[in-house]
Amino acid sequence: xxxxxxxxxxGTGGIAAKHGxxxxxxxxxxxxxxxxxxxxxxxxxxxxxxxxxxHRPPAFDNAEKxxxxxxxxxxxxxxxxxxHYEHASLAxxxxxxxxxxxxxxxQADHAYKLRDQVKAAGKVLVVGYNTPCTPEFHHLRELxxxxxxxxxxxxxxxxTQPWIKFVKGTWRTDPKLSGGGQAYDSGAHIPNSLCWTVExxxxxxxxxxxxMGNDVDINSSIxxxxxxxxxxxxxxxxxxxxxxxxxxxxxxxxxxxxxxxxGSWINIYEGDQRVxxxxxxxxxxxxxxxxxxxxxxxxxxxxxxxxxxxxxxxMDAIYESARTGQPARPAKQGAAV
Numbered sequence: 001x002x003x004x005x006x007x008x009x010x011g012t013g014g015i016a017a018k019h020g021x022x023x024x025x026x027x028x029x030x031x032x033x034x035x036x037x038x039x040x041x042x043x044x045x046x047x048x049x050x051x052x053x054x055h056r057p058p059a060f061d062n063a064e065k066x067x068x069x070x071x072x073x074x075x076x077x078x079x080x081x082x083x084h085y086e087h088a089s090l091a092x093x094x095x096x097x098x099x100x101x102x103x104x105x106x107q108a109d110h111a112y113k114l115r116d117q118v119k120a121a122g123k124v125l126v127v128g129y130n131t132p133c134t135p136e137f138h139h140l141r142e143l144x145x146x147x148x149x150x151x152x153x154x155x156x157x158x159x160t161q162p163w164i165k166f167v168k169g170t171w172r173t174d175p176k177l178s179g180g181g182q183a184y185d186s187g188a189h190i191p192n193s194l195c196w197t198v199e200x201x202x203x204x205x206x207x208x209x210x211x212m213g214n215d216v217d218i219n220s221s222i223x224x225x226x227x228x229x230x231x232x233x234x235x236x237x238x239x240x241x242x243x244x245x246x247x248x249x250x251x252x253x254x255x256x257x258x259x260x261x262x263g264s265w266i267n268i269y270e271g272d273q274r275v276x277x278x279x280x281x282x283x284x285x286x287x288x289x290x291x292x293x294x295x296x297x298x299x300x301x302x303x304x305x306x307x308x309x310x311x312x313x314x315m316d317a318i319y320e321s322a323r324t325g326q327p328a329r330p331a332k333q334g335a336a337v
Contacts, residue, residue: 004030005292008072008096010063010087011079012036012045015101015128019076019288020049028292033070035060063087067094074124074295076288077101080177081184085110088125092117097124099291102188103315104308106179108331111312115305124294125305128287131193132302134263135282140249140256141197149270150252152198155232157247157260159190163238164218173216181216182238183209184315190234190260191222193247195310196303200226202310205317206327212239222318 007023009016012034023029031049034042034057042059051057060066067075067090074097077087085105091098098118104127105111118125131137144152163182164173171177172185183191195202204225209217218238225231247260257267268275285293285302293299313330321328 004028005295006030006032006071006073008032008066008070008075009034009042009045010036010066010075010077010091011101012042014078016076016078017045017048019078019099020045020051022286022288023076023292024049024051026289026292028296031057032072033057033060033066035063035066037061063090067091067096072096074099074291076291080171081179082106082177085114088114089117092121092123092125095121095123097291097295099126099128099288100308101128102192103127103179103184103311104305105312106184106315108309108312108316111305111309112332115309118305124291124301126287126291126294126301127303127305127308127311129192129196129303129307130189130261130287131263132196133285133287133290135280135284136258136263136266137193137197138282139278139280140258140266141199143251143256143268144197144199144249147251149254149256149268152230152249152251154250155194155198155230155247156234156250157190157194157232157245158235158237159187159245159260160237160240161186161243162241163187164212164214168214173214175216178216180315180319181209181211181214181218183217183220183222183236183318185238187220187236187238188311188315189262190236190245190247191224191314192307192311193260193263194224194232194234195314196307197249198226198228198230198232200228200230202313202317202330203227204327204329205314205321207318207321209318209322217322220318220322224314 039059245261294301317328
């Protein structure tokens, strides 16, 4: 690998610009190329990344050409959800580490295949989850692992957002590209945070969804049983004008309330008393920053294909349960964690 990590971008809309601006000023990163369905789209991306004209990497409309000509060490993939498996597989075949925006993939069988490809290639693959990169969620997971508040028994969470107002008419409401609706898009922050902290396989799911006249789910109500016995209840709204998120973890000897979207706040209760100044250490990270640190061996990846597997199994079960009106179980139950 060169002195700097050579990074390319596949998919240059939305969240890609956030990663691009971070890498534009990262001392260990050289951005070497960008690819989208139209090369002109990439030029707009360079604008949003604040890369001045005359210093811009080449723009491509073909990923294969980008890999062949720029020889990147790593790629950031921010394409429509159902294309993630194909795009990540191609990147790995070209010897790239991969930062893959959530969801990792939209089918559980693809998640297992991608895990095996990553392992065989010896590459880093991280999924763009926010909360695993926060000290608050890292502290919460250690509380669960060490049973410092007793055994975790139940979790309740919600997320509200006027999601459909912003995405109607885009690829996000086309199930052939999105794989699903709000529960698979920004609403997924809550179940992602849940599964990352509980660290268990999905035993059973009972879910209801409401498309509200659209082709994908807008509102959903989800009950989850993990194989450790932990029970969780999640409500996701894509039609509420007041945006917000919340997760509550209920232990035998305490409770933790936390921002399930970004981990920006946490309240910890030992017994029935709130801990006024919890001793939370560590600095906030970003998925993009953690990706580079993991490639350079300076940190462990905060997410991995295992997280993508659990998410895919959960989403497959949610949509199966909603379709049949009955509880659903993952096809490869017990093989993820």
